[in-house]
Amino acid sequence: MxxxxxxxxxxxxxxxxxxxxxxxxxxxxxxxxxxxxxxxSPINSYVNRKVLTPxxxxxFHKNAEIRRNLQRKDDDWDRIENGIHVxxxxxxxxxxxxxxxxxxxxxxxxxxxQNKATRVGWKNMIxxxxxxxxxxxxxxxxxxxxxxxxxxxxxxxxxRRKNLEKIKWYxxxxxxxx
Amino acid sequence: MCIIxxxxxKSLITYPKTGATISLNDKLPIKGQAWTSSDHIESVDYSIDxxxxxxxxxxxxxxxKFAWQRFSASIAFPEMGYYEVWARATDSEGKIQPMILxxxxxxxxxxxxxxxx
Numbered sequence: 001m002x003x004x005x006x007x008x009x010x011x012x013x014x015x016x017x018x019x020x021x022x023x024x025x026x027x028x029x030x031x032x033x034x035x036x037x038x039x040x041s042p043i044n045s046y047v048n049r050k051v052l053t054p055x056x057x058x059x060f061h062k063n064a065e066i067r068r069n070l071q072r073k074d075d076d077w078d079r080i081e082n083g084i085h086v087x088x089x090x091x092x093x094x095x096x097x098x099x100x101x102x103x104x105x106x107x108x109x110x111x112x113x114q115n116k117a118t119r120v121g122w123k124n125m126i127x128x129x130x131x132x133x134x135x136x137x138x139x140x141x142x143x144x145x146x147x148x149x150x151x152x153x154x155x156x157x158x159x160r161r162k163n164l165e166k167i168k169w170y171x172x173x174x175x176x177x178x
Numbered sequence: 179m180c181i182i183x184x185x186x187x188k189s190l191i192t193y194p195k196t197g198a199t200i201s202l203n204d205k206l207p208i209k210g211q212a213w214t215s216s217d218h219i220e221s222v223d224y225s226i227d228x229x230x231x232x233x234x235x236x237x238x239x240x241x242x243k244f245a246w247q248r249f250s251a252s253i254a255f256p257e258m259g260y261y262e263v264w265a266r267a268t269d270s271e272g273k274i275q276p277m278i279l280x281x282x283x284x285x286x287x288x289x290x291x292x293x294x295x
Contacts, residue, residue, distance in 0.1 A: 163260055164196070164294070172198035174207070 089113055091152040095144050102141055106133070112153065119150035184215040187275055188290040189222055189249065189267035206253040206263070211246040212237070214269035222249040222267045229264060229277055229292070264292045 052060060071077075078085065080092045088100055088109035103112055106129075117125065123146055129135035138145065189212035200206055212219045218240060223232035235251040255261060268274045279291045 164262065167197045169197045169199055170195075172194050172200050172206070174200065174204055 093148055093152070095148050098141055099145055099148050102138060102145060106135070112149070116153055116155045117149070118155060119146050121155075122146055122149040122153070182288060185213065186288055186290040187214040187216070187219070187267050187269040187273050188212065189219075189265045189275065189292075191263060191265050200255075202255065202258055206255070207250065208235075208253060208263060208265075209248065209250045210235075210265055212249055212265075212267040213244070213246045214267070214273070215244070216273065217243070217270040219247045219249075220268045220270050220272075222265055224251050224253065225264045225266070226253060226255065226261050228262065229266075232266065235265065262293075266292045 077087060080086065083092050084090070085092045085096055085100075088096075088104065090096060090099065090109050090113060093099075099112070100109065103109070115125070126135065126138065126142065126146075130137070189210055191208055191210040193207070193209040198206070208224065210222070212222050219237060222235040222237050224235055225232045233251070233253075235249040238248045240247045249265070249267075253263065266275045275290050275292050277292050279286055279289045283289070
C-alpha cells in the first residue's frame, strides 16, 4: 500500500518535470522571438549597409556643405549692413572670417567690439589669453588678426570730449512725474 | 592692477531718461540713487556746467546701512542749449566720485566716475 503510493508520486513528478521542460523551452523561444523583433532593423541595416567609396564620401560632404550654405543664405547668415556684419556686430572686412573663426569659437564677438586698444594692446590681450585661458599659438593668423583689430577697434583719440552721441531727444512731460 | 576690496562711492541719476528737453521757463526735476561702502552718503551735488560749479541735492537717509540713498534736485537753466547734468556723491569718509574713469583702469571695473564717456 505504501509502495504503491510512492510509485504514484514518482509518476506525478515525471509528468511535472516534462511539463516544466516544455514551458522552459517555449519561454526560450519567446525570448528569442522578442530579441529578434528588437534587433531586426539594426541587423538588417547592417547587412544591407552601403559602403561609400572615398569619392562618394567627398561628394556627400560637399553636398552637405552646399545645403548648409543654402540654409545660411536663407537666414541672412553673413548679411552686411552699413559695413557691419550683422550676425556678429563686427566691422566687415576681407579678414573678418578669420577673426570670427579664431575669436568667437571661445567668446562672444561683443567681447571684441566692447574693447579698444592699440596693436600692442591687442597683442597683450592675445598673450594673456594664451598664458591664462589656453589659447593656442595663432601662427600666421596672428598678424592678420592684429591688423584687423588695430584698424577697427583702436582707442579713440579725439583731443577733447565730444557731446554725447546717439541720444534720442524727447520732450519731457513735467506734469507726469513729481 | 589691484583687487576689488570694497565698493567706491557712486551715484546714478535715474530720472529723467537721457535726452529730455524742457522749455526754458521750466525747472528740471532730477532723482537718483547713491551708495557707498563707508557708513553713509554725506552729500550729493549736481553740475550743469561740466563740473565748474556744483549745487547740493536733497539726500534722504537710507533705510539701513549700505542701502541706496535717494537724492533729488530741481534745476533751472540759464539759457537754451545742450546740457549734461552730472551728479557727484560724497561719502562719510569724505571720498568723492572722480570725474572720469582713469586710464589705468582700461577694463572699467569699479567705475564710479561722474561722467559717462
